[in-house]
Amino acid sequence: MWCAQARGTGGNGAGKDAMTPKEIADHLIQNRKSQRTRRGNPCPVCGHSDGHCLRMDDDSAALCPKTDGAGSVRRYGEYGFLYVLSSGLLEQPVIRASVKQRVTRSDKELHALWAPRAKQWWRDSGVATARLAAILGVAEWALNELKVGWDGKAWVFPERNADGMIIGINRRFEDGHKRCATGSRRGLTFSDTWSEGEGPVLIVEGGSDVAAGLTMGMAAIGRPNNTGGVAMLQKLLAGCDRHIIVIGERDRKPDKIHPDTMRWPGMDGVKRVASQLSKKGMRVGGRLLPGTAKDLRAWFLASGMNRCDREECFALGRELSRLLGH
Secondary structure, three states: OOOHHHHOOOOOOOOOOOEOHHHHHHHHHHOHHHHEOEOOEOOOOOOOOOOOOEEOOOOOEEEEOOOOOOOOOEEOHHHOEEEEOOOOOEOOHHHOOOOOOOOOOOHHHHHHHHHHHHHHHHHOOOHHHHHHHHHHOOOHHHHHHOOOEEOOOOEEEEEEOOOOOEEEEEEEOOOOOEEEOOOOOOOEEOOOOHHHOEEEEEEEEOHHHHHHHHHOOEEEEEEOOOOOOHHHHHHHOOOOOOOEEEEOOOOOEEOOOOOOOEEOHHHHHHHHHHHHHHOOOOOEEEEOOOOOOOOHHHHHHHOOOOOOOHHHHHHHHHHHHHHOOO
């Protein structure tokens, strides 16, 4: 295993073997299979260990896609922001990112911190919610069911644990980029009344797909990414006697490092999440949506349905349930 400090001098000075930010990022990306976070080796920036962040073995640097970039050196596409946490690692230590030591908070502490803010952002969102509904093509009332707000710079989607506590804030910016608010962690996206929706329980990716499901009157829960949130889903759905369908995204794409190799994160996520839920005795299956739509929101938009016509949208949801075999 490779440690970044092996190339530096340690201490506060940079040695002749110190690295540039690009060299650090290139090393992490090129060796991402071995540098991914995992249980027991979490990201030193966001604290997650679900494999979406890349970290040096000695925690001297990390590429984290789950934060908003505060204190980072720069962003490297889908791999996230580069954080340099060790003196002597860079050729020019003056540009080293200053990142506060990670504090691990309990779900109760996170709820106490973020729930009041989320409530205020939702109450003060005004026309921002209607604007987002138009951008996403979903019903405004569906976003209100999720308590989506506006913090002055971005729309905020509260994310919860299985007990309904708000443990994270996912920020969606005007340009479509999404970032987890610093100091929060990823959770599930669902409304207080999610179980009242019709048809099977749909497990989708992200808040906008949940909003599309709600627009159609369906029971929808959003996981934070293709494989995330499994433990919370197991707890939330414990005792659920309804059929559960994990919806996969049509997101096949060439690997950035090996263009001849195709990746399909959506299908990988379906298999993993469905398998883990089935181990708890749940009636669960994995499916792609009918047709060629990438995800649930794209399927809804392709229908051409008027998002403001609740009755017609709910009828579309019942049709989707039929197409999914329910």
